[in-house]
Amino acid sequence: xxxxxxAAEAKKASAIIAKANENQKNSALQSIAxxxxxxxxxxxxxxxxxxxxxxxxxxxxxxIERLSLQNKLSGIISDIESVIKLKDPVGEVLEEYxxxxxxxxxxxxxxxxxxxxxxxxPNVTIDVSCLAIKSGNCAILRGGSEAIHTNKIIVxxxxxxxxxxxxxxxxxxxxxxxxxxEVLKMLKLHHFIDLIIPRGGAGLHQFCRENSSxxxxxxxxxxxxxxxxxxxxxxxxxxxxxxxxxxxxTVCNALDTLLVHEKIAFTFIPKxxxxxxxxxxxxxxxPTSFNIVKKEQLEASYQLAKEEDWDTEWxxxxxxxxVVSDLNRAIEHIVKHSTKHSDGxxxxxxxxxxxxxxxxxxxxxxxxxxxxxxxxxQLGLGSEVAISTQKxxxxxPMGLKELTTYKWLIHGDYSVRT
Amino acid sequence: xxxxxxAAEAKKASAIIAKANENQKNSALQSIAxxxxxxxxxxxxxxxxxxxxxxxxxxxxxxIERLSLQNKLSGIISDIESVIKLKDPVGEVLEEYxxxxxxxxxxxxxxxxxxxxxxxxPNVTIDVSCLAIKSGNCAILRGGSEAIHTNKIIVxxxxxxxxxxxxxxxxxxxxxxxxxxEVLKMLKLHHFIDLIIPRGGAGLHQFCRENSSxxxxxxxxxxxxxxxxxxxxxxxxxxxxxxxxxxxxTVCNALDTLLVHEKIAFTFIPKxxxxxxxxxxxxxxxPTSFNIVKKEQLEASYQLAKEEDWDTEWxxxxxxxxVVSDLNRAIEHIVKHSTKHSDGxxxxxxxxxxxxxxxxxxxxxxxxxxxxxxxxxQLGLGSEVAISTQKxxxxxPMGLKELTTYKWLIHGDYSVRT
Numbered sequence: 001x002x003x004x005x006x007a008a009e010a011k012k013a014s015a016i017i018a019k020a021n022e023n024q025k026n027s028a029l030q031s032i033a034x035x036x037x038x039x040x041x042x043x044x045x046x047x048x049x050x051x052x053x054x055x056x057x058x059x060x061x062x063x064i065e066r067l068s069l070q071n072k073l074s075g076i077i078s079d080i081e082s083v084i085k086l087k088d089p090v091g092e093v094l095e096e097y098x099x100x101x102x103x104x105x106x107x108x109x110x111x112x113x114x115x116x117x118x119x120x121x122p123n124v125t126i127d128v129s130c131l132a133i134k135s136g137n138c139a140i141l142r143g144g145s146e147a148i149h150t151n152k153i154i155v156x157x158x159x160x161x162x163x164x165x166x167x168x169x170x171x172x173x174x175x176x177x178x179x180x181x182e183v184l185k186m187l188k189l190h191h192f193i194d195l196i197i198p199r200g201g202a203g204l205h206q207f208c209r210e211n212s213s214x215x216x217x218x219x220x221x222x223x224x225x226x227x228x229x230x231x232x233x234x235x236x237x238x239x240x241x242x243x244x245x246x247x248x249x250t251v252c253n254a255l256d257t258l259l260v261h262e263k264i265a266f267t268f269i270p271k272x273x274x275x276x277x278x279x280x281x282x283x284x285x286x287p288t289s290f291n292i293v294k295k296e297q298l299e300a301s302y303q304l305a306k307e308e309d310w311d312t313e314w315x316x317x318x319x320x321x322x323v324v325s326d327l328n329r330a331i332e333h334i335v336k337h338s339t340k341h342s343d344g345x346x347x348x349x350x351x352x353x354x355x356x357x358x359x360x361x362x363x364x365x366x367x368x369x370x371x372x373x374x375x376x377x378q379l380g381l382g383s384e385v386a387i388s389t390q391k392x393x394x395x396x397p398m399g400l401k402e403l404t405t406y407k408w409l410i411h412g413d414y415s416v417r418t
Numbered sequence: 419x420x421x422x423x424x425a426a427e428a429k430k431a432s433a434i435i436a437k438a439n440e441n442q443k444n445s446a447l448q449s450i451a452x453x454x455x456x457x458x459x460x461x462x463x464x465x466x467x468x469x470x471x472x473x474x475x476x477x478x479x480x481x482i483e484r485l486s487l488q489n490k491l492s493g494i495i496s497d498i499e500s501v502i503k504l505k506d507p508v509g510e511v512l513e514e515y516x517x518x519x520x521x522x523x524x525x526x527x528x529x530x531x532x533x534x535x536x537x538x539x540p541n542v543t544i545d546v547s548c549l550a551i552k553s554g555n556c557a558i559l560r561g562g563s564e565a566i567h568t569n570k571i572i573v574x575x576x577x578x579x580x581x582x583x584x585x586x587x588x589x590x591x592x593x594x595x596x597x598x599x600e601v602l603k604m605l606k607l608h609h610f611i612d613l614i615i616p617r618g619g620a621g622l623h624q625f626c627r628e629n630s631s632x633x634x635x636x637x638x639x640x641x642x643x644x645x646x647x648x649x650x651x652x653x654x655x656x657x658x659x660x661x662x663x664x665x666x667x668t669v670c671n672a673l674d675t676l677l678v679h680e681k682i683a684f685t686f687i688p689k690x691x692x693x694x695x696x697x698x699x700x701x702x703x704x705p706t707s708f709n710i711v712k713k714e715q716l717e718a719s720y721q722l723a724k725e726e727d728w729d730t731e732w733x734x735x736x737x738x739x740x741v742v743s744d745l746n747r748a749i750e751h752i753v754k755h756s757t758k759h760s761d762g763x764x765x766x767x768x769x770x771x772x773x774x775x776x777x778x779x780x781x782x783x784x785x786x787x788x789x790x791x792x793x794x795x796q797l798g799l800g801s802e803v804a805i806s807t808q809k810x811x812x813x814x815p816m817g818l819k820e821l822t823t824y825k826w827l828i829h830g831d832y833s834v835r836t
Binding site for chain 1: 436437511515517520522527529537551597608612613627628631634635651654655657658661662665714753762764765771775776777779780781782783784785786787788790791792793796797798808809810811813814824825826827828829830831833834
């Protein structure tokens with residue numbers, strides 16, 4: 001099917017799924033979980049086929065790891081069961097008041113039709129579909145070409161589950177064409193699609209932002225900073241930095257640049273470099289920190305930072321370190337280089353914490369915590385469809401509520417405006 | 419100044435105005451009101467110059483009426499004083515909870531830099547500036563070329579008021595160039611500008627949607643419907659329809675299409691046509707209503723509706739009327755033709771009201787009230803910067819709160835993700 005037809009079908013289906021009640025939506029999700037369990041053989045065969053083809057194409061082992069569903073299905077099934085337990089956001093009354101002799105309510109409703117564009121990981125197909133269904137939305141999924149066999153089977157299963165529960169199977173559809181021109185057409189269908197959610201690298205986000213006439217949630221790019229203030233407790237700060245940098249270095253909420261107050265630089269930096277070096281971290285250092293490391297003759301892999309390093313999302317075991325003279329210089333650096341994803345301060349000074357929180361307008365601002373917490377389940381949203389770093393509609397992790405909007409319901413008594 | 423420089427200045431100023439407290443922002447607004455009162459002579463001279471030039475250019479009298487500030491300044495001053503009385507939305511804690519041993523808060527913050535593109539009315543310059551300042555935002559204003567002399571004086575006054583209260587004068591700036599290529603450049607400056615708000619006709623909204631890499635609030639186009647159900651109290655419905663259609667026919671929340679239940683069509687339509695004809699309304703009629711009017715030999719200006727009439731926003735004293743067999747046909751028509759602005763039902767049947775409210779996902783859905791209430795002050799928001807008909811971020815009237823977003827503030831105790 002062409003994207004225009006897919007989108008028109010989604011628009012029709014959206015009016016039906018928007019009205020589905022919580023039981024019906026949960027039944028569909030349970031049925032998806034059951035069918036994945038029953039048909040896991042089929043899924044894994046298709047997935048192996050994708051993996052074989054990826055190997056022939058010469059994809060990297062980390063790409064293949066992301067593509068693979070081997071040993072991941074039981075986790076996926078339990079994730080679906082977690083979404084079933086989440087409260088249905090649709091119908092919630094956000095606000096209700098009397099004004100002008102009218103009863104005015106703002107009521108939560110689904111957004112409508114979501115267009116989700118993502119890369120290799122086929123578990124995204126299931127995650128996004130389940131969150132879309134639970135929030136009463138339709139989704140058009142455009143996964144990466146390398147996962148096409150897996151995605152076809154999965155979307156087939158989801159559609160079977162929708163049919164079983166008498167919901168329209170076109171609520172979840174896969175755009176099978178891997179032609180980029182189809183994506184370009186999709187980005188112009190604002191009469192049918194209400195929101196585009198890209199999940200992937202900076203290039204994909206830029207492509208969507210520049211070509212879409214539909215609102216786009218940009219995000220996923222995190223140049224994340226932590227500032228270690230002079231009052232930070234050093235022994236407690238070291239494991240925090242290690243967590244932020246090394247727990248999962250390939251993701252957007254991993255630490256990229258560490259700013260250190262000059263008053264503690266000489267004691268803190270050698271300890272940090274020594275500890276992180278053991279975890280395989282390499283360093284890009286400002287002149288001051290470079291000199292400290294050199295003078296102390298630390299065993300570490302390091303080099304002098306170039307200016308562009310401060311604007312680099314490392315996505316690997318690389319850490320930039322810069323010594324700053326005070327809180328304001330730290331804030332200045334972050335304001336200049338942050339992608340407004342996750343930035344934090346480590347301090348025992350409440351006034352500094354407050355100034356930092358006021359000055360930094362990133363989606364998530366931390367005091368004495370790792371940037372790795374910017375995640376739907378870590379912040380208690382249950383599950384997430386994406387992380388937004390733009391200012392409109394939603395910021396940070398987007399869970400079920402962030403897949404909804406509202407309408408004004410206004411009841412009068414044959415009321416006229418005077 | 420070129421738009422790139424203006425935008426870079428706005429970005430710098432936004433960090434300062436975002437932190438301004440309510441008193442400081444209110445002082446700036448009071449100072450604007452005072453300076454408008456003191457310098458009204460200057461404003462009116464500049465405005466007369468615009469009006470003279472507009473007459474030479476042959477602008478319509480309704481355009482000239484919109485351009486004119488004669489006798490409007492005291493109203494504008496009292497509007498500013500109303501904005502001063504509104505509660506500052508910045509800093510409000512939207513949500514606060516403990517999770518994962520973290521204290522998690524979602525806190526309201528300004529959006530940042532707004533780009534507002536509008537046409538002739540120079541009072542928009544003042545309205546938007548005051549709402550932007552009160553909500554801690556910066557604004558780049560691009561008004562119509564026909565109001566350029568007035569807008570220059572007004573923005574000068576606003577900047578003087580900002581300086582007086584020690585807020586950055588670049589918080590409010592006018593893009594003086596009337597060259598469309600400058601607007602096109604502005605729409606690409608997503609590193610500096612956070613939101614584009616077009617205020618004008620469908621063409622302007624389309625231009626912004628298609629060319630902007632910055633999120634755009636589209637709206638302002640209202641093909642508004644009312645459905646008169648069989649149980650509607652006819653004598654009370656007639657003035658409601660008259661209000662929706664004729665109170666101010668040139669605006670987006672005026673009624674465009676009336677749907678009438680066939681069971682009451684023969685009694686209701688003749689009464690309606692007779693009453694509205696006296697108010698100067700002309701009609702575009704479906705075959706059934708056409709035959710009723712013809713048979714009754716009513717004195718009215720009417721013609722058979724063409725298919726495209728149902729997709730027309732009249733913005734004038736024209737009303738489409740269509741007889742439908744039941745509630746579901748009315749809903750179908752609205753779903754097909756609505757621009758998701760304002761649609762309503764007139765009924766005494768609560769089940770029908772509920773079905774209608776569920777099925778229609780317009781920004782404002784009415785039961786027994788005129789569509790004319792879709793307006794910030796009518797709904798108790800105080801004042802509005804625009805009316806959104808898209809699904810993201812804000813729907814319907816956008817007041818102060820809708821000019822804000824949020825950030826997550828997360829406090830830990832040297833917390834790491836496990």
